[in-house]
Amino acid sequence: MKIQNTKLLLLILLSILSSASFAQYKLTDPVPLDPTVKTGTLPNGLRYYIRKNPKPEKKVELRLALNAGSVQENDNQRGLAHFMEHMGFNGSKHFPKNELVDFLQKTGVDFGADLNAYTSFDETVYILSLPTDEPGMLEKGFTVLEDWAFNNLLDKDEVEKERGVVLEESRLSKGSWERMSRQYFPKLLNGSKYAERLPIGKDTVLKTFSYATLKDFYTKWYRPNLMAVIVVGDIDPAQAEKDIIAHFGKAKNPANAPARAALTPIKPRTAPEAIVLTDEEATNTTVQIYNYVKPATPVKTWADYRNGIIEGLVSSLIGQRLSELAQKENPPFIFGGTSFQQFIRGYSTLSSFAVIGQGTAQEAINALMAETNRARQFGFLESELNRTKSSLLNGAEKAFNEKDKSESGQIIFQYVNNFLQGTATPGVENRYKFLQQVLPTITLAEVNAVAKKMPGTENAFAMIQAPAKMKDKLPDNAGLLSALVAANKQAVTAYQEKAVATKLLDKEPVPGKILSETVNEKLGTTDITFENGVTVTLKPTTHKNDEIMMDAWRWGGFGKFALADKENAENAAILVNQMGIADMTPTDLRKFMAGKTAFVSPYINDNEEGIEGRSSVKDLETFFQLTYLYLTQPRKDVALFKSFVTKQKAQLEFVKQNPESFFSDTVSKIAYNNNPWAPGIPSPEDYDKISLDKSFAIYNELFSNAYGMHFTFVGKLDGAEVKPLLLKYIASLPAKPKDVSFKDNGVRLTAGPRTINIQRGKESQSFINLMFEGPIEDTREAKMQLNALVEAINIKITEKLREEMSGIYGGGLYGQVVKRPYLHYTVSANIPCGPENVGKLTDSLYALIKHVQEKGLEQKDLDKVKETWKKQYRVGVQNNNYWLSALSNSWINKEDPENILTFEQKVDALTLEDIQAAAKKFLPLDKAVKAVLYPESVKIPDEPKKAF
Incomplete structure (x- = not known):
């Protein structure tokens, strides 16, 4: 009787274990949202996501996600979704004018890294990373988000100033890619609204839009039922939720607001198309094949999630075979790929691409289509699938192992995507456990069945982009279509592989001492x-x-x-x-x-x-x-x-x-x-x-x-x-005493002052480059003074050249101390701009440097640099990469590694006098080498004489 009971208990236990291992996730169940995140919806429709995450300590990531982008623009608003994003930094209820950037820099926030935003076809996302080591900072962060959402002042003077900044950003985007994309987008996107709504917009609109037109976009689309607030960091979730309700709960949706369509229509292609484009400034030849563009299947259940895993396995398997092809002695392409992927929000595609080397377009297309057809006709090998499964599970396991050590900035994007795109977000634990359960059930037959159903090229869109000098070696549009058809008909044989090694070393080394x-x-x-x-x-x-x-x-x-x-x-x-x-x-x-x-x-x-x-x-x-x-x-x-x-x-x-x-x-x-x-x-x-x-x-x-x-x-x-x-x-490595030294090959910047003018390019684009180089003391203090000088001047460049003059979108100084092959410093200023503004921007930059040399900085600017450095340090010391870099560099540079521990004290010791002296020493304008890029269509102006 006792033995029978033991057997019964064992059977029950095995049944429970089996259930836990293989029936934990029912394929018919919906994919849950990550249980570590708290979500909610306010009565006005605004969604929120809150997750406590301790890495890094005393820091929080905030996002304001707006489910509206350039595709929501009217014809007279093209570019204004992106323009509105810019205006978020140029005056709001609680932060008039440019006070937002000024306030956040004082708290150690780095403009461009911790404070940023982006606009795409379907969305606008504002980004704010804040330290939480001071009382009230999180609440201040929600005030910033609230102002971005509902309290933009749209000051008319600021709007006019920002036109120049956005037009400079538009100028930066111009070139071969932009010229070719405007030709192929209407065909690739099959006449959809996306083709006419590149987020940067149209310069004619950006130059002429009225204040009322901009305000109309803001009023219609910046509304709570299209928004989400996402919070991940070292915070109290309950308090964060109260703050969200307080800051966003009272906002109202505008009456008669236009509906936000769930999907922007893209007509299905009913016949294959091809286009061959060349440009004088293109730098490589690429071929792309979109087999289809169709509405994506929403991932709602675990069965949907499983189907996505199978498609991912197929993509990975084809990618590995193409990678092998690229290693041939005469490869058909430099690199290439074929995969199932998201095309644009709500749409998916099976696409192939290759960067062509010295081979022909036909060879590259043949290779791409051959691997797709090989997978269709013969499928994959069990050994290939097992390795790919193993790699997939290994990645999920690593994420699971780090679930309590993942940094907030890496985590938060998944919740942004969940809100904007409905992306399944089960969390790392659910994902790992589901993969453990489901991967053994995915058979080779299932994977091969998905491969077999990959569509051919009947309704494909094919495209080649290439340098103009390649034109005679390329087919025309009709020839590209013919090449595609021919490639799809070529005969293929089954893939074969040799046995894989089971160990790396044939003979283990003898340990050293x-x-x-x-x-x-x-x-x-x-x-x-x-x-x-x-x-x-x-x-x-x-x-x-x-x-x-x-x-x-x-x-x-x-x-x-x-x-x-x-x-x-x-x-x-x-x-x-x-x-x-x-x-x-x-x-x-x-x-x-x-x-x-x-x-x-x-x-x-x-x-x-x-x-x-x-x-x-x-x-x-x-x-x-x-x-x-x-x-x-x-x-x-x-x-x-x-x-x-x-x-x-x-x-x-x-x-x-x-x-x-x-x-x-x-x-x-x-x-x-x-x-x-x-x-x-x-x-x-x-x-x-x-x-x-x-x-x-x-x-x-x-x-x-x-x-x-x-x-x-x-x-x-x-x-x-x-x-x-x-x-x-390591101790067993062959080694015997040898000279470990480097050689100085005499690389030195030619003495200035000197101006180098170069003409190149079709677009109205210029680039100003100032170079300084010289001796520096081999001290920690000298290095910090140089770096602080560069950072402080960059703050002034943003204020003067960007915000006040509207002359640039980005640009600034970069400096470093170089110890090998000889001790010296280098500083370079890099300013992209319009050719018409080269003179006044250069003069302004020189004047700015001279001001720091003669009158020094304001204390508030040095304080911003100090606070940013200290906040970055406190985050850095929580990161393995920081310690690796600091310790390894200390050894190679023969410096005391304990300097790592006294960084903040050294930062606090920096004075205005240090920076002024550094400006005189490291930025001698009478020795600068200036180089300017002008477009080919512009006459280079005479160089004015400078009084330094």
Whole structure:
């Protein structure tokens, strides 16, 4: 009797476990919303999403999502949805004029990073990241959102000033892409309203719209029943909900407001179409094939979700095969893809694309269609599917492991999409558990059935975009259609693959020994020196549950090789990354790594060589094995080398047709006196100088001897587990004493004052570039003074050149201290603008710099920089990447790593006198090199004489 009861209990337990594992999610049930988020709808229709999330601490992400965009515009409003987004920063009830940006900068908010917005066809989203370490800041944030939603003053003077800013943004969008897109959008979108509603709008409307027209758009569409407030961060959800009700509950919807259509009609295509477009400034040749554009099936139930997973598996499987094709010696394309995907809100497509190299359009189309037809006719292999499932589940598992350590800025977008697009948002736990349950039930037959039903090209839209010089090598519209038909009829055979390796190493290395080990209690780091001369810093953290990061480097680099070997040395690590390790090709390695999270990449800079990567906890030994093999057994492959050269040459053939690329490259040559080691864009001919044997030999010369290499590891490190792996794979690396040094090749900016004028481009676009370079003290204080100066002047550039003069959309200064190959600083000012404004904007920038040199900054501007830096630091120290960068750079630059701990004190010590002195020292206008890009249609004005 006792035995019978035990069996019964066991049967009941197995039944419960089976139910929990395989019937937890019924396919007929609706997909729930992420249970970690609190949602609600106010009586006026406004939706809200609130989620408490502790990463990063004392910070909150806020979004105001408006379910209206450029497709809601009337003909006389084209561009005004986007214009209204701009006006959100130019005067509201609680923040008149430009007080919003000023107020937020004082709290440490970085304009452009923490404070921003975007407008698309169907939506407008406002973005605000706020610190919550001060009382009342969250409530202030809701005041900002409320003003964006309902309290825009639409000050007429501000509207007029903002015209220039938006027109400058429109100017930036012009070029080959914009010219070609205006030709193909009406055909691709089959005459729908989308084709006439690019969010940037029309310049004629932006220049002439009336105040009443703008206000009409705002009144009709900025209303609570089209809005959602999304809050994710280190907050009290109950208080956030009260604040939302207080700030948004009283808003009313306008009477007789127009309905917001759920779907903007796009007519189905009833016959195939094709278009071939060329442009003088296009930089590459692409082919795109849209097999269909149709209304997407809403994902409401778990069955719908499962169907989406199957389509995703099919897309991934085809993508992997196309990736293999791109590695051929003479690849049909540089890279390509085929996938099921969202086309535009409410519509889906099966589309293919390829960037064509030195092959023909027909070859690229043949390759794309062959893989689609191969999948249709023969399906996939069980081995392929199993690997793809494993990778999918691995990604979901990693997200699940990090569910309490994911940063708010990464989380919030899913709730924005749920509101705007109805995207299924079950949360990482539901998604992971559902994948665990459902992936084993998805059969190869099901996947192949979906592949088999992929539509052909009967109603497809095909397009080629290419440089004008390629026109004679391309078909016309009718020829492209014929090419598509021919490609769809070609015979294909079933896909075959060789057996996948089951291990990386044939022979395990003999562990090395520790020479010394010290602990830094302040930093929480351990420094280890091995007998082979390799050193390691370990920094265990709890910032992530399943992340380990590595960077390892030493002095050296490609700059120390002879000029004749520059290209060989510069590309040595890039080539090895393309060719694999040991006897495994990149394709073999990808297949072996399916279901694993480990990535390693060697690199060679001008003055350093190293290796970097990241890993999950469970795949840490695989990660170490990859590192060991890249340093000891790089793989040489003639076919992959030729493929690399072919693709690089094709990508570079027309890159300088882009006016800004041509400008940048030409200025670098002139400003650095044609020094062959100066930065610049390589030419296709440079790749003819590479010898596989020589490049491979250089790689081995640099990496086969690990002496002097310093490894920094940061993340979820367990010393008991990590040390044996370090001994086995790092301490065992071949190493013997060698010179680890870099070489100074004399790259110096030519002395100013000097002006370089360059003409290039069809559009009315100019670009101002000022360059400063010189000596600097090797002190922490000097570096901070330089960076603070740059940040403070950028605040003034926004205020003066953008907001007051309406002369730019974006632009500013960038500065850095460079320690190798010699100690110096560089500062460059980059200002895109209209050619008619070059003179006055340059004068204004010079005047601004002179003002700081002669009279200094205002304290409020320096305070903004300080507060922003301190807030960024407090977030940064909660991030593994910050610690990796700080510790690794401290070692390579021979600086005290404990400087990390005193950053805020050093920031507080900065004074106005420091910045004024820095302006005089680092921005000598009488030594500046000025370069200006003018369009080809403009006569370059005479250079005025400057009094400095």
